Amino acid sequence: MRSALGAPALNLLLRLKLRGMVRRQVRRLRTPKGFVLTLVGAGAFAAWIASLTVASFQPIEPLSGHVGELRVRAFGALLLLVSLSTALTNRGLYLPKAEIERLFSAPLARADLVRYRLLAGGLRSLLGGVVLGLFGARRLPNPPLAFAGIVLAMQILPVINQFVAIALGGIGQRASRLARRVGTGLLLGSLAAAGLLALSLASGRGPSRVPVLGTLARALDGGEDPLLHPLLGLVTAPLLPWVRAVMAETPGEFLPWFVLCLGLFALASEVCARLPVDFRELSLATSARAAARLSRARAGGGASATRADRSLARYRIPWLFGRGPAGAIAWRKCAGMARKAKGALWIALLALAFLVLFVDLFFDGPERALGAPVMIATLGTIYLCSGLRFDFREELERMDIVRAWPLHPARVFLAMLLPEVVLVAALLSVTVVLEAAARGTLGTPLLGVIACLPFLVFAWVALDNLVFLIAPVRHVPGQDGLVQNAGRRMIQMALLALLALLTVGLAWLAFLPASALARELGAGPGGELAAGTVAVLVVLLAVDAVLVFLGGFVLRSFDVARDRG
Amino acid sequence: MEGTATPPLVVEDLGREYERTRALRGLSFEVRAGEIVGLVGPNGAGKTTALRSIAGILPIQEGRVLVCGHDVARDDVAAKRCLAWVPDDPQPFDSLTVEEHLEFTAALYGLGDWRGRAAELLERFELAEKRGALGGELSRGMRQKLACAQAWLSEPRLMLLDEPLSGLDPRGIRSAREAIRQLARAGTAVLLSSHQLELIEALADRILILDRGRRLFLGTLAEARATLAGAGGPQSLEEIFLSATGGPPAEPGAGGEP
Numbered sequence: 001m002r003s004a005l006g007a008p009a010l011n012l013l014l015r016l017k018l019r020g021m022v023r024r025q026v027r028r029l030r031t032p033k034g035f036v037l038t039l040v041g042a043g044a045f046a047a048w049i050a051s052l053t054v055a056s057f058q059p060i061e062p063l064s065g066h067v068g069e070l071r072v073r074a075f076g077a078l079l080l081l082v083s084l085s086t087a088l089t090n091r092g093l094y095l096p097k098a099e100i101e102r103l104f105s106a107p108l109a110r111a112d113l114v115r116y117r118l119l120a121g122g123l124r125s126l127l128g129g130v131v132l133g134l135f136g137a138r139r140l141p142n143p144p145l146a147f148a149g150i151v152l153a154m155q156i157l158p159v160i161n162q163f164v165a166i167a168l169g170g171i172g173q174r175a176s177r178l179a180r181r182v183g184t185g186l187l188l189g190s191l192a193a194a195g196l197l198a199l200s201l202a203s204g205r206g207p208s209r210v211p212v213l214g215t216l217a218r219a220l221d222g223g224e225d226p227l228l229h230p231l232l233g234l235v236t237a238p239l240l241p242w243v244r245a246v247m248a249e250t251p252g253e254f255l256p257w258f259v260l261c262l263g264l265f266a267l268a269s270e271v272c273a274r275l276p277v278d279f280r281e282l283s284l285a286t287s288a289r290a291a292a293r294l295s296r297a298r299a300g301g302g303a304s305a306t307r308a309d310r311s312l313a314r315y316r317i318p319w320l321f322g323r324g325p326a327g328a329i330a331w332r333k334c335a336g337m338a339r340k341a342k343g344a345l346w347i348a349l350l351a352l353a354f355l356v357l358f359v360d361l362f363f364d365g366p367e368r369a370l371g372a373p374v375m376i377a378t379l380g381t382i383y384l385c386s387g388l389r390f391d392f393r394e395e396l397e398r399m400d401i402v403r404a405w406p407l408h409p410a411r412v413f414l415a416m417l418l419p420e421v422v423l424v425a426a427l428l429s430v431t432v433v434l435e436a437a438a439r440g441t442l443g444t445p446l447l448g449v450i451a452c453l454p455f456l457v458f459a460w461v462a463l464d465n466l467v468f469l470i471a472p473v474r475h476v477p478g479q480d481g482l483v484q485n486a487g488r489r490m491i492q493m494a495l496l497a498l499l500a501l502l503t504v505g506l507a508w509l510a511f512l513p514a515s516a517l518a519r520e521l522g523a524g525p526g527g528e529l530a531a532g533t534v535a536v537l538v539v540l541l542a543v544d545a546v547l548v549f550l551g552g553f554v555l556r557s558f559d560v561a562r563d564r565g
Numbered sequence: 566m567e568g569t570a571t572p573p574l575v576v577e578d579l580g581r582e583y584e585r586t587r588a589l590r591g592l593s594f595e596v597r598a599g600e601i602v603g604l605v606g607p608n609g610a611g612k613t614t615a616l617r618s619i620a621g622i623l624p625i626q627e628g629r630v631l632v633c634g635h636d637v638a639r640d641d642v643a644a645k646r647c648l649a650w651v652p653d654d655p656q657p658f659d660s661l662t663v664e665e666h667l668e669f670t671a672a673l674y675g676l677g678d679w680r681g682r683a684a685e686l687l688e689r690f691e692l693a694e695k696r697g698a699l700g701g702e703l704s705r706g707m708r709q710k711l712a713c714a715q716a717w718l719s720e721p722r723l724m725l726l727d728e729p730l731s732g733l734d735p736r737g738i739r740s741a742r743e744a745i746r747q748l749a750r751a752g753t754a755v756l757l758s759s760h761q762l763e764l765i766e767a768l769a770d771r772i773l774i775l776d777r778g779r780r781l782f783l784g785t786l787a788e789a790r791a792t793l794a795g796a797g798g799p800q801s802l803e804e805i806f807l808s809a810t811g812g813p814p815a816e817p818g819a820g821g822e823p
Contacts, residue, residue, distance in 0.1 A: 296659075308660040308699050317665075319672075328672030336660040339699075398656050403622040405673060406645035560622055561583055561614070 006115035007108050013099075014120060028484055041487030052134035062141050064247070072140075072243050073236035074197060076153065080239070081190040083157045087164035088183025090290065091176070092282030093117055094165070097291035104280055111273040114162065118269055121158030129154030141249040149245035149254070152261050156242070159265065163272040169279040176282075184343070188350065195354045199361075299397040308339040321418060325407045329415035337390050337423060344387055351383055352376075352431045359435070370445040373432040377453055380428045381460050390420045392465045396472055400560045410552025417461050417551075424461070425454040444526050448533035452507075455540035462547035463499050467492050469554045503543050510535035571634045572597045573647065573723040573754035574619065580627030581614055581778075588614045589778040592628070596723070596754040601745065603769030604758040605802075607810050610775040612758045613653065616725050619756070620650040633722050646674065649721035653728040655712035659701030663692050663711055666700065667718055674719040686714040689740060705732035713741060717748070724748060726757045730764060742768060766802040776810045 028034035063071055093114060095103060103113060129151035140146035168179055236243075241260045248254035296307070317338055321330035359375050395402055395416075405412060429450050436442045473488060514535030515528040523531065574596040581589040589611045596602045604612050617623045619630050621641040630637040632644035657666060667686070671679035687693045690710040695703065703711060709732045716724060726745070730738050745768055749755050759765055765772060772789055774781040782789060790800060793809045 308701055310699060310702070313662050313697060313699055323672055325673045325675060328669050331672070332658055332661060332669055335665065336658070339660040398658075400617065400622045400652060401656070404620050404645060404650050406642050407673070408642055557624065559624065560617070 006119070007112040009106075010103075010108065010112060010116035011119075014116065014123075024481075025483070028481070034484060037484040037487035037491075039487070040490055041483040041485070044486060044490055045483065049131070049134065052131070055138060058138065060138055063139050064141050064249075068140070069243055069247055072246055073239055075136075076239045076243060077236045078190055078194050078197070079154075079157060080160065081186055081193075083161045084164060085183045085187035085190060087161045088168070088179045088186065090286050091165045091168045091179065092279040092286045093162070093169075094286055094290060095283060097287050100284060100287045104284075110279075114166070114273040114275075115269070118159060118162060118272065121162065122155055125154045125158050126151070140246060142254070145248050145251065145254045146246050149242065149248065149258065149261075152258065152265070153242040153246060156261070156265050156268065159268045159272055163268065163275070166272065166275045166277050166279050169277040169282045188346065191347075192350060195350075199354065199357050299394060306340050306343060308336070309342060312339045312342075320422075321415065325405070326411045326415040329405070329407070329412060330419050333390050333416065333419040336394070337388070337419060341388060341390070348384055348387060348427065352380060352427065355379055355383070356431065356435050368439065369436075369441040369443055370449070372435060372439070372441070373446055373449040376432050376435060377428050377449055377456065380431065381424060381457050384424045384427060385420070385457070385461050385464060388420055388424065390423075391417050391461060393468050399558060402555075403558065403560060408552065409555040410548050413462075413465075413551030413555055414548050417458065417465060421454060421458045421461055425457045428453055428457070444529050448529055448536075451533055452536055452540060455537065455544055458544050459503050459540060459547060460496075460500060462544065462551060463496055463503075466547065466551055466554055467495055469551070469558055503540070506543065507536045507539045510539040571631070573633050574756065575631040576615075576619065576628070577630075578628035579615065579618060579625070579630060581611075581618060581623065582626065587778050589618070592775070592778070592780055594773055594780065594783050596756050598722070598754050599749050599752045600771065601749045601755040601757060601769050603765030603772045604756060604775065605760070605762060605765055605772060605806055606775035606781075609777075610810075611778040612775055613727055614778075615775070616650070616727050616756065616758055619723075620648060620725055621645050622650075647721060648723040648725060649716035649719050650725040651709075651712045651716045651727060651729050653731065655708045657700030657703060657708055657711055659699060661700055662697050663687070663700070663703070664696040666711055666715055670715045670718050676719060679718060682720075683714075683718060686717050689717075689744060690714045691737060691740065706734055706737055709733055710737060710741075713744070717744065720753075722753060724753050724755045726755065726759075728759055729757070730759065730761060762802045762806055772802065774806065774809055781809050 025038070029038055062068070095113070095117065132154060133147040133150040136150055137143040137147040168176075241257050241264065245254060245257035245261055248257060292307070315338070317331060317335040319327055319331050320334060321327040355376055359372050359379075362375065363371050392402075392413075402412065407415075432446060432449060432453075433442070436446050471488065471492070473485065511532040515532035518528045518531035572595045576595065577593050579589055579592040580587075592611070592615060594602070604615065606612050614623065618625055619632065619637065621637050621644060625638040630644075633647035635641075635644040635647065637644045658669075661669060664683070664687070667679070667683040670676075671683070684693075687696055690713055692707070692710055692714060695707060698707075700708075700711070709729065713729060716726075724745075729745070730741055733741060742764065745755060745757065749770075757765065757768065766786065769786075771783060771785055773783045774789075782793060784792070786802060786805075789802070789805050793805050
């Protein structure tokens with residue numbers, strides 16, 4: 001027997017899974033640690049939602065008319081592009097590994113499996129729709145109507161995603177590889193476009209030092225650029241019903257568009273469920289790939305969670321850190337970075353380019369010579385180290401092997417972190433030099449920043465790894481234990497920020513007397529800066545040495561038998 | 566420190582507790598050079614915990630472990646240089662090729678002139694054709710063979726093997742068994758944990774039976790028969806094991822349930 005929403009057994013499975021999720025959350029609340037983490041995580045989430053809700057009641061000049069529609073269209077197009085990019089990379093019908101073989105072998109119609117998946121995807125995007133609605137509705141002409149419109153618009157995304165993923169299910173292997181590449185390119189392009197849009201809006205209407213930002217800002221503000229409007233209009237024309245529902249000012253204006261969107265949603269869902277494509281083989285491959293990715297993410301996350309590139313295995317990895325036991329550990333890390341970090345490095349370069357544009361918004365005077373590189377170095381270190389996780393954070397599944405290595409734990413700690421530190425410091429050094437060269441601010445302050453960078457990066461990576469080794473956890477974003485892990489991450493970040501501030505404070509305390517002493521001794525501004533930099537270097541070196549010692553201690557007492565669930 | 570008569574492995578009163586569970590209680594034994602000791606016990610008996618404690622992976626909570634005369638708790642680096650460990654579920658590095666795993670191991674243990682021996686081990690463990698494959702591409706059996714090749718490369722004085730044959734095909738099982746025998750003949754002390762009792766029976770000079778963290782028996786198979794077997798004459802290790810650790814599982818319909 002079937003209901004309008006699909007096979008009852010699948011609906012039951014969905015309900016049972018939801019109940020299981022709630023049950024696991026309740027179980028977590030029973031331990032003191034789980035309770036505290038839930039409290040922090042849920043408290044932060046509730047505070048965020050509350051702030052969005054309160055903000056939605058604050059008066060703000062709403063976007064309306066042509067400018068508003070243009071911005072809503074641009075944002076909608078970006079969301080659609082991101083959704084399409086995942087459809088191209090994960091084709092077929094995605095079902096978790098634990099379910100796929102059982103469900104494919106069960107007496108169920110293919111259409112019912114698709115409906116089940118759409119329902120699960122719809123529940124996920126409902127939450128996303130509510131958050132986006134709370135965030136965006138206040139900027140639109142009629143917030144309650146806009147909220148309903150946004151929630152409904154978010155529901156169509158998984159349907160379109162699934163439609164494309166299934167429709168492309170029948171293409172050959174070569175086309176399949178091409179589709180994956182196009183998907184990745186689309187994702188990167190969408191992220192770049194989103195970044196540019198955000199920066200152009202932040203840079204305001206005035207003439208920006210970066211021409212493209214100024215052009216985009218003017219285009220989004222009503223259209224001085226004749227090229228962008230027709231193009232944007234054409235590309236985003238299919239989004240019109242949803243845009244009109246979101247932009248409606250009165251219920252009378254809203255209702256017809258809302259009903260049309262609802263109808264399109266139902267029609268698209270049904271067409272998607274009835275697509276005559278046998279997606280089983282492709283789905284099995286997609287599911288296995290996703291399971292492997294999740295497993296790698298559970299073991300480390302970030303760039304280290306990508307699969308090593310087979311084609312790069314034929315190149316020898318140079319032994320940059322010597323041929324001894326510690327050099328061997330660092331060499332292995334270098335091999336991981338060389339063979340796995342290609343995609344992450346592209347994203348890192350993109351992010352650094354945006355960081356340079358972002359920093360440009362803050363400085364417009366003589367302070368930029370020191371301020372810009374310091375800001376790039378600080379934000380860049382935090383961002384790059386969270387993505388390039390070629391350190392202990394990718395070793396949780398292998399800590400028993402690491403513990404068995406015949407090497408002092410402090411040396412293991414140092415060797416594990418060095419390659420990542422060198423890579424991040426090199427990337428940031430090149431970025432600050434290029435930025436300063438482009439702005440004509442190359443000079444002594446920049447040299448000081450570059451000299452301190454490796455030690456600063458090491459301190460941050462070492463602190464991050466210390467915190468991880470003290471309280472390690474396997475977690476994949478978006479998976480089970482989301483609230484607790486949000487809480488854990490917040491506590492960890494607070495601790496990290498505190499320790500980092502302490503380090504920076506110590507460095508500053510060393511900088512001041514050293515540069516004052518140089519001034520007393522008659523040194524010029526260059527000499528003062530040099531003396532201060534040397535003092536900072538000494539402090540950072542001492543901090544790094546203490547961190548290596550502590551890392552060794554924590555590694556020695558690391559208990560591999562403890563469950564990191 | 567390292568006397569010639571010192572057995573490669575001496576375990577004295579080894580104990581360990583996980584939160585509220587007692588995993589090992591007062592475990593004492595030694596493994597002499599060239600000897601193979603088979604470690605058997607039911608699930609949760611403490612076999613892997615014992616092996617991991619000896620390998621220096623778990624901190625020693627109670628008792629003492631001497632590897633080649635080095636106290637694992639005080640001088641773990643020197644102890645680890647003398648031993649090799651094959652885990653029950655090896656996780657190779659997914660970004661290194663099979664050959665690079667051996668290169669890494671050679672550098673880690675400071676081995677000179679290792680290439681000839683590595684080539685020999687790749688042949689022995691049927692990895693020669695996979696030498697360029699990445700660790701993440703290997704099947705369960707191949708991962709096991711790679712872990713064995715890495716362990717054999719450093720020519721350890723003490724070899725700790727935790728279920729070394731799981732996942733291997735019949736040919737792999739045969740060559741691994743032969744490799745273990747050869748290792749012992751060359752003077753290496755071997756502590757071999759396995760649920761495959763016929764393997765232990767075929768290879769081990771002595772048998773150590775653990776149950777709930779305690780040593781139930783340590784001795785040769787003949788001594789086990791004399792001590793633990795009933796009056797029914799010669800018995801297999803499986804029968805001895807089952808009777809020592811609480812009797813055989815009930816046959817279907819043998820009682821209990823109506």
